[in-house]
Amino acid sequence: xxxxxxxxxxxxxxxxxxxxxxxxxxxxxxxxxxxxxxxxxxxxxxxxxxxxxxxxxxxxxxxxxxxxxxxxxxxxxxxxxxxxxxxxxxxxxxxxxxxxxxxxxxxxxxxxxxxxxxxxxxxxxxxxxxxxxxxxxxxxxxxxxxxxxxxxxxxxxxxxxxxxxxxxxxxxxxxxxxxxxxxxxxxxxxxxxxxxxxxxxxxxxxxxxxxxxxxxxxxxxxxxxxxxxxxxxxxxxxxxxxxxxxxxxxxxxxxxxxxxxxxxxxxxxxxxxxx
Numbered sequence: 263x264x265x266x267x268x269x270x271x272x273x274x275x276x277x278x279x280x281x282x283x284x285x286x287x288x289x290x291x292x293x294x295x296x297x298x299x300x301x302x303x304x305x306x307x308x309x310x311x312x313x314x315x316x317x318x319x320x321x322x323x324x325x326x327x328x329x330x331x332x333x334x335x336x337x338x339x340x341x342x343x344x345x346x347x348x349x350x351x352x353x354x355x356x357x358x359x360x361x362x363x364x365x366x367x368x369x370x371x372x373x374x375x376x377x378x379x380x381x382x383x384x385x386x387x388x389x390x391x392x393x394x395x396x397x398x399x400x401x402x403x404x405x406x407x408x409x410x411x412x413x414x415x416x417x418x419x420x421x422x423x424x425x426x427x428x429x430x431x432x433x434x435x436x437x438x439x440x441x442x443x444x445x446x447x448x449x450x451x452x453x454x455x456x457x458x459x460x461x462x463x464x465x466x467x468x469x470x471x472x473x474x475x476x477x478x479x480x481x482x483x484x485x486x487x488x489x490x491x492x493x494x495x496x497x498x499x500x501x502x503x504x505x506x507x508x509x510x511x512x513x514x515x516x517x518x519x520x521x522x523x524x525x526x527x528x529x530x531x532x533x534x535x536x537x
Contacts, residue, residue: 375400376474376482378532381407381461392442392461396434397532400469404494405431406511408462408477408502409442409450425451426462426503428495428511431523434466438526446522450512463502475501 378398383390392409396402411424429450431440447459463477465485473485475498485501488494499508517525 372470372472372484373474373482374398375402375468375470376466376472376484379464379466379474381464383459383461389444390447390456390458390460391444392447392459393439394431394434394442394461394464395439395529396436396526397529398469399436399532401433401436402466402468403433404473405434405464405466406495406498406502407431407442407464408499409447409459410462410503411447411451411453411456411459424456425453426506427451427509428499428502430495430511430513430515432513432515434516435526435528437529437532439529440516440526441524443522446514449522450514465498465501473497477502477504 375398379396379402381392381394383392394407407429409429410426427450434440444456444459448454448456465473465475467473473487474482475485476482485497488497495511496508514521514523516523
């Protein structure tokens with residue numbers, strides 16, 4: 263126990279110096295100024311985060327992925343097959359169009375000369391005058407011309423109730439025209455000079471040896487080449503005057519000594535507008 267001093271002054275507490283505890287052996291001293299790691303609330307040092315476990319693929323997932331891959335592959339194959347089918351169809355249709363165009367061009371080429379042969383009737387001085395023209399640059403042969411008489415309105419409408427006869431004109435030069443007067447038509451038809459007559463149609467053989475025929479109100483068409491002259495006349499008659507019996511022909515070669523038909527006159531040019 264401490265004894266109080268004799269004087270009346272209160273006692274002054276004395277400070278006792280505290281000696282720091284010695285460092286444990288083997289422990290290094292922290293350098294001055296280096297921060298000391300702070301302990302967390304539980305007085306434990308912080309630890310590194312634990313990495314998440316790698317995802318695992320179960321057999322069921324593998325089967326699902328395989329099925330999806332198969333579906334995608336099947337879809338791609340179907341699209342490719344459809345594209346191939348469409349491409350094949352397009353190529354087939356293109357080939358068909360090309361063949362059709364080629365056939366059309368070939369037909370036009372075959373008809374090239376035949377399309378330049380024509381007839382027409384023109385009124386002059388109260389009488390009809392007929393014309394037969396070959397505007398092609400090549401001659402035509404075995405020309406048959408169907409003539410008929412009738413009233414004015416009938417022959418223009420293709421109604422042939424009067425006399426009918428076939429005139430054989432023989433060969434017609436290129437770029438030329440034959441004029442048929444009413445007097446010549448009357449002689450061919452075995453009657454007086456008719457005021458009105460019509461050209462019902464014609465047939466001929468082109469430079470390639472193909473026979474063509476056309477009636478007044480029907481399109482040009484290719485005809486079978488006859489083996490004999492008689493067959494040729496009969497087929498020409500049936501082409502020009504259908505549903506009537508053939509009556510033969512009259513050879514009336516233009517420009518011959520006993521023909522009322524003048525010789526073919528040359529055309530100024532072979533254009534379709536020249537008459």
